Amino acid sequence: xxxxxxxxxxxxxxxxxxxxxxxxxxxxxxxxxxxxxxxxxxxxxxxxxxxxxxxxxxxxxxxxxxxxxxxxxxxxxxxxxxxxxxxxxxxxxxxxxxxxxxxxxxxxxxx
Amino acid sequence: xxxxxxxxxxxxxxxxxxxxxxxxxxxxxxxxxxxxxxxxxxxxxxxxxxxxxxxxxxxxxxxxxxxxxxxxxxxxxxxxxxxxxxxxxxxxxxxxxxxxxxxxxxxxxxxxxx
Numbered sequence: 576x577x578x579x580x581x582x583x584x585x586x587x588x589x590x591x592x593x594x595x596x597x598x599x600x601x602x603x604x605x606x607x608x609x610x611x612x613x614x615x616x617x618x619x620x621x622x623x624x625x626x627x628x629x630x631x632x633x634x635x636x637x638x639x640x641x642x643x644x645x646x647x648x649x650x651x652x653x654x655x656x657x658x659x660x661x662x663x664x665x666x667x668x669x670x671x672x673x674x675x676x677x678x679x680x681x682x683x684x685x686x
Numbered sequence: 687x688x689x690x691x692x693x694x695x696x697x698x699x700x701x702x703x704x705x706x707x708x709x710x711x712x713x714x715x716x717x718x719x720x721x722x723x724x725x726x727x728x729x730x731x732x733x734x735x736x737x738x739x740x741x742x743x744x745x746x747x748x749x750x751x752x753x754x755x756x757x758x759x760x761x762x763x764x765x766x767x768x769x770x771x772x773x774x775x776x777x778x779x780x781x782x783x784x785x786x787x788x789x790x791x792x793x794x795x796x797x798x799x800x
Contacts, residue, residue, distance in 0.1 A: 609788040611788070616793075616794075617793055617794070618690075618776050618778075618791030618792055618793050618794050619729070619776070619789075619791050620791070621788045621789075621790075624788060664728055664729070666788070673719070673731060673734055673744065674719070674729075674731070674778075674788070674789060675731075676721075676728035676729045676730070677728055678727060678728045679726075679727070679728050
């Protein structure tokens, strides 16, 4: 079936470095994607979204890139901080505004 | 605004017991959903609702019932708890239409079935 998945289960980066978290999706009809951040013991929090008619969207220290040709999403975090340590999920919207989540990537920031 | 409120935060059930997980939102969102999250996994959709009086099944609906009598509330019922239902349950809501900045999630209910 259609699914959203992630390449790397764990990413370890040095504080201050940039982080890149990747996600592959398989439903070419999806037109809206979201990155969520989930800290331990909490629910997912919205980080940034992107529509399929865009290639790039920037927020505060975060950038999402969408490559529709290869059905790939990435989340870039600039100047990674200890507070960025969390599990990151990409999610896509299917018919009816329902979210399909990927398996998650754990980001660990080393001081 | 309280956002999405889930109760209880923690629950231990014996196999075969039933219970209701409560979810309420005060944002007048049309859409509400229940997800479960198993250790080290992503979230899987159990049931969802696009408005009061309307519910539908998600990816893993077996063993769960829902109802949506009001816009604000979306309770999840476990009919006869099984150890396989040990998980963290998240309720979420969003407004209809795009872009909508995704779902707002509650803080979760950690359920253990023994």
